[in-house]
Amino acid sequence: MIQLSGITRIFHMGDQRINALDHVDLKIQNGEYVSIMGPSGSGKSTLLNIIGLLDRPDSGDYVLDGKTVTDLSEAEQARIRREKIGFVFQSFHLVPRLTAAENIELPLILSDIPPKERITRVNNALRAFDLFDRALHRPSELSGGQRQRVAIARATIMKPTAILADEPTGNLDHQIGAEVISLLENLHESGTTIIIVTHDRELGNRAHRQLMLRDGKILADKRHDAD
Amino acid sequence: MTLTDTLRLSFSAILSYRTRSLLIVFAMALGVAAVVVLTAIGDGARNYVINQFSSIGTNLLVVLPGRAETSGAFPGAVLGQTPRDLTLKDAQLLGRLPQVRRYAPLNVGEAELSAANRLREVTVLGSNAELIPIRHMKLAQGSFLAHGSAYSAQIVLGAKLAQDFFPLSHAVGQRVRLGENRFLVSGVLAPQGESMGFNTDEIVIIPVEQAQSLFNTTSLFRILVEAKSHNQIDSAKNAILETLKHSHDGEEDITVITQDAILATFDRILHALTLAVAGIAAISLIVAGILVMNVMLVAVNQRTAEIGLLKAIGAHAKDIRNLFFAEALWLSLAGAMIGFLLGQLGSLILRLAYPQLPAWAPVWASLAGILVALITGILASMLPANKAARLNAVEALSKK
Structure with missing residues (x-):
């Protein structure tokens, strides 16, 4: 469970102080499907980065699965990212010189999983995301949809409790984007928490819970039950 | 991340940035080759002189009339005497x-x-x-x-x-x-x-x-x-x-010179000369080290997004630092080995061109050249590696 209370994040732009997040309180249960929407600069990505432990709040508490993680050391936060959180980015962020299989393998390498087990898990992931015949291709040889599938396979290979997706369809056309979303929704159905940051209202409305952000504050928190 | 994986991943990075890697390896190799060849010449000259001197006799002493005074003239000279x-x-x-x-x-x-x-x-x-x-x-x-x-x-x-x-x-x-x-x-x-x-x-x-x-x-x-x-x-x-x-x-009123003493003097002087030449050549290794630093800094800039990603998927700062260290290590190692071989080849060519000059690089010089190359390479990568490890993940990820 993700519990944020009084989270504030301030950026300094020259003399200006920008409250990217202004005393945000938020609770997300495990297994929820949440979309975060709002205009540019409303603090959507900052909120996602703080939930993903990529960024530290200037004040406020963050309790993840009953444990306060705000004050953890860099190394401990890295471990939590590795074990509990999977990231999916708008621009995929694949390592260009590594093959699809090697990109998917990276989190396993960082977690010191033995090579034999790595191969089995990567092969399973390749099959699950329909990438088996693309295993040895580099990102530059893959289509946008394939790249994002590799990225999702990489995000899920450690079986995280939450997938954080920042505009996952932003660089994809409508149809391919819909395919990627249905992949994420499948993960949600198998119990993974999904948090999506998006501009796209239609996409955002598919989530069972929608957060509207403006000027670093949560403006609205709507829920509707699964269809 | 295990050592094997660190070495493997950094090696794949080297292979994929070919021009950059070749440049560094070349600079390192030139430095090491310079050390090897120059000390080979210095030591060859030393051996040449010593062989020449040994060849005029064995356990030789030369007696000559007159006394070599360290200061002043022959003591008897004031009395009108000659030796x-x-x-x-x-x-x-x-x-x-x-x-x-x-x-x-x-x-x-x-x-x-x-x-x-x-x-x-x-x-x-x-x-x-x-x-x-x-x-x-x-x-x-x-x-x-x-x-x-x-x-x-x-x-x-x-x-x-x-x-x-x-x-x-x-x-x-x-x-x-x-x-x-x-x-x-x-x-x-x-x-x-x-x-x-x-x-x-x-x-x-x-x-x-x-x-x-x-x-x-x-x-x-x-x-x-x-x-x-x-x-x-x-x-x-x-x-x-x-x-x-x-x-x-x-x-x-006589002077005795021993061949041994002359040999020892020549040996000392020429050995010092070899050391000096090795020192000068080592400067080129330091220059190569600075090139390594420069190129690694560019590499960190080029791969900022990749570093951000590694952090996002759970890499420690230590993992990232080690990756760049390992890269520098591979590059210096390759440079040192190629430089050593180039140096040996150069010495061989010298020996073929000037058979009377035994241009063999001394073992200490070859080892020192290789070691200095490795150490400068690693030292030079410290700054870039730390810079990479300290990158802010959010900013790094937002960079293309």
């Missing part, structure tokens, strides 16, 4: 010392050698039969002052002289004229070429008594003494000084 000459009698006294294996008195002069309608000015050595073994010279034909002929008018010709004067016939047994006197050619020296700036192929050797009468003198130019063993050089030196002081009425 006493060395005489044949002195030489014979030295021959009786227990530390001395053999001795050769030496007179040197110039005289006209003529035979078979040819005439030329030659350098004349006057000595005894021991000169040949003491100076490590060899006779190609005949003998010099064989037993029972100590005072006879015989002459040994240098190889080139024998060839020039008697191109068609055996020189041994021919008669030649040296100055006013007639000599019988008793032997010919084997060709030896130049040694210590002295061409033994164009000299003649006659008995010392004949030389003294030819040059109308009773004094000797030098006495060459060979000690019985290396250990006895010092005691021989003292005994010689003592003996000649005694025979010169208590005046210590």
Whole structure:
């Protein structure tokens, strides 16, 4: 469970102080499907980065699965990212010189999983995301949809409790984007928490819970039950 | 991340940035090769000089008249004295010392050698039969002052002289004229070429008594003494000084130079020179290190997004630092190895081009070159690696 209370994040732009997040309180249960929407600069990505432990709040508490993680050391936060959180980015962020299989393998390498087990898990992931015949291709040889599938396979290979997706369809056309979303929704159905940051209202409305952000504050928190 | 994975991943990064990697490896290799080749030249020169010096004799001591003072003039000079000459009698006294294996008195002069309608000015050595073994010279034909002929008018010709004067016939047994006197050619020296700036192929050797009468003198130019063993050089030196002081009425007016001391001095000087040259070459390694730093900094910039991603998927700062370290290590290792091979190749070419120069790089220099390359490479990668490890993940990810 993700519990944020009084989270504030301030950026300094020259003399200006920008409250990217202004005393945000938020609770997300495990297994929820949440979309975060709002205009540019409303603090959507900052909120996602703080939930993903990529960024530290200037004040406020963050309790993840009953444990306060705000004050953890860099190394401990890295471990939590590795074990509990999977990231999916708008621009995929694949390592260009590594093959699809090697990109998917990276989190396993960082977690010191033995090579034999790595191969089995990567092969399973390749099959699950329909990438088996693309295993040895580099990102530059893959289509946008394939790249994002590799990225999702990489995000899920450690079986995280939450997938954080920042505009996952932003660089994809409508149809391919819909395919990627249905992949994420499948993960949600198998119990993974999904948090999506998006501009796209239609996409955002598919989530069972929608957060509207403006000027670093949560403006609205709507829920509707699964269809 | 395990060590194997770190090494593997960093190696794949090196392969994918080929130009950059080749540049670094090339710079490192040049530095190491410079160390290897320059020290090979330095050490080769040292060995060349020492071989030359060793080849003039073994356990050699040279006695010369006059005292080499560290300051001031010859003490007797104010009283109108000149240093006493060395005489044949002195030489014979030295021959009786227990530390001395053999001795050769030496007179040197110039005289006209003529035979078979040819005439030329030659350098004349006057000595005894021991000169040949003491100076490590060899006779190609005949003998010099064989037993029972100590005072006879015989002459040994240098190889080139024998060839020039008697191109068609055996020189041994021919008669030649040296100055006013007639000599019988008793032997010919084997060709030896130049040694210590002295061409033994164009000299003649006659008995010392004949030389003294030819040059109308009773004094000797030098006495060459060979000690019985290396250990006895010092005691021989003292005994010689003592003996000649005694025979010169208590005046210590001679100088004894040991071949060993000269060798040691040359060895020290040339060794220092090799070290200096190695130091200069090592500067090029430092320059290579700075290039490594530069290129690694560019690499960190190029791969900012990748570093951000690694952080997002759970890499420690330590993992990222190690990745860049490992890259620098691979590059320096490759540079050092290639440089070492290039250096050995360069030394080999030098040895082929100048066979008299034994241009072998000393082991310490090769090891030091490789080690300095590795250390500079790793030191130079510290700043870029730390910069990469400290990158802010959010900012790094937002960079393209």
